[in-house]
Amino acid sequence: MRTLPDIGIVGAGIAGLHLGLMLRQHDVPVTIYTDKPAAALANGRLLNSVAHHAPTIKREKALGVHYWPVEQYGYSCHHHYVGGPRPLVFRGDFDEWSSAIDYRLYLPKLTEAFEERGGQLEVRMLQAEDVEPLAERHDLLVVAAGRGAFASLFPRRPELSPYERPQRVLSVGTYRGIAYSEPKGVTISASPGHGELLEIPMYTAAGFTTALLFENVPGGDLEILGKRRYDDDPKAYERLVLDKLATHHPRTFERVDPAQFELTSPLDILQGALTPTVRQDYAKLPNGKYALAIGDVHTVVDPVIGQGANSASHSAWVTGEEILADYGFDELFCRRVAARRADVVLGAAQWTNLMLAPPPEHLLRMFGAMDENKAIADEFTNNFDYPDRQWRILATAERTGEFLARRS
């Protein structure tokens, strides 16, 4: 008799679904708990403007859920614009394409696949007191929900959480009336002192649209984009966006047709802010079992460099491999997961946090080198797929210096 572990997953985002789908490929019984049915997500407000990079797409293919072929829906490069007295304008090309699919399409489709493949889905609002009954029901509880009653199981790790409050005020929406860049890519535009814009070619229910993710520095000229409520006066908000684009993000503004420019629909905008936080990898529950944190509950990263979903998917994958390879879900198991994912997941968090800070001199040197040397810009771009490699380069001024010495 082959015994199989029974796994409970709290949260039906990318981490929970990728883990659940992987385990179902190996016939492991899995229950995913979520507080929202997929239909509510599908018909609700924009969730994010997430890009999936090549390693995540590779995992989607392995799971048989790569429903939007990257060659058709994806993009091939990053266009960089760094404003200032002497603006830098350069491009970095990916070896393998990335893509951005509206999670209101993506998550329901993967949830459907999960259920079709024998996964159990329970839609219910969990409370803190549910943790023990859930832990009793499963051999391992994986918490993959950034919000909700279970997040407090995993204390914040201050040594990896340098910020006490949000570093950007966010406004993300999908718009029509913006011609795609050529080649089709994400434009990363920085307005020093005021924040960044990520202009993302995104596929949504409305077809091919453009997501504008404004990452606005609190107190800067762009903060208003995150603070003024779109719903109060949609047309005025759109005019404000155009005005700010013209002033701060000219490389995107020059591709806008003002006559066509508008939000794709009233629910296609999300405004808010988050505090980047790294939490403990796992928690021992009162009944002696363990709960493992993956995805946002483990590391919340600001979306400024698009690492969150990819980090969550990586974490899910490592967790799945370890579940399949192991014989127990004790502290040894949890430590192995933590050790295996640390390079990618903490690398993504630390790199992201660096990009939110006032740029240190070595980061400016790096951007200068990318402006002058296409191979360096390409390597930096490809390292969006490998945040551990990027962090090796950017962690200290000495490392960046050594990297640039080797490449020049």
Add this chain to the structure above:
Amino acid sequence: MRTLPDIGIVGAGIAGLHLGLMLRQHDVPVTIYTDKPAAALANGRLLNSVAHHAPTIKREKALGVHYWPVEQYGYSCHHHYVGGPRPLVFRGDFDEWSSAIDYRLYLPKLTEAFEERGGQLEVRMLQAEDVEPLAERHDLLVVAAGRGAFASLFPRRPELSPYERPQRVLSVGTYRGIAYSEPKGVTISASPGHGELLEIPMYTAAGFTTALLFENVPGGDLEILGKRRYDDDPKAYERLVLDKLATHHPRTFERVDPAQFELTSPLDILQGALTPTVRQDYAKLPNGKYALAIGDVHTVVDPVIGQGANSASHSAWVTGEEILADYGFDELFCRRVAARRADVVLGAAQWTNLMLAPPPEHLLRMFGAMDENKAIADEFTNNFDYPDRQWRILATAERTGEFLARRS
């Protein structure tokens, strides 16, 4: 201009040499410091009775130093004998062969290859005060010598070092007059309460011989093999060995031809004892640079299950890969090496320490299962190549129970 790091390695054992050879394959400048010239090793006393398992042999092949082809010099299995009222006798087969080559042949040959390939070798006795000048001379100092002045840089980790003193009194020698087992393999013979014998088909300067590694429990009937000095009366010692073999390790004794039985030469025996110890992975030096521990200075394991050299070679390999991939040799670098090697290196240490303890019930269950089920014996044997996998199975009674449930 491509810049290359300059690496200093203290110690010319398997860890130092595998690392040095790997780095030379990538033209990295390397200096190995050792207190003994290779010729002194070659003409000296037996160093150990180390077996190399398949992953180590794969690394030798990648380094171009697999000078003793495993098909010709190696062996294919473990013969187990567990004494007691109802002795267990069973065999486990390797998927890939292992081999044991006398380190008085092996280390000098690899040292020669290292120098031929442009590695620098400095023969000198290092003192504690040499650490800073050495650290100044190199970008990274790797300490790969279990003994010597630098070991104290790395504090003992008590949580991973359960023993305060040696758990076995050792006597290892190479003998003639013992017919090889069929198929050719290592015999692992346990005399409960008294210790183990590892009978190893070993290639030495004298040709194909048999190493008898007696692992004797302090206070047991076999302790005398480690305590009585061979040199005081060689013939009496050989008679004592024969006598103890007959009583405690009958599966080996039955292949002995007493008329031929003798030590292959007076230097071919080593007696002593060691305390299994895990030390810190790295140390920050007063000049701000880091020293990394690999091999015996990081983890000393008892030789009872032949894990030490393989663990050291693995650690060297991970270290080499990280050196080649990285841009700095700071704490981030050291932590990455530590995280990547932890599963194999600490798995080997913890599994070894379990085998030295009075056997817990779940280990006895495991041996019973191996006796009854050849596939389980084979898996256990193949896991000598993968101590991390073995430790997953043996770390707790629950894990062994789950493993056996899945396999039965």
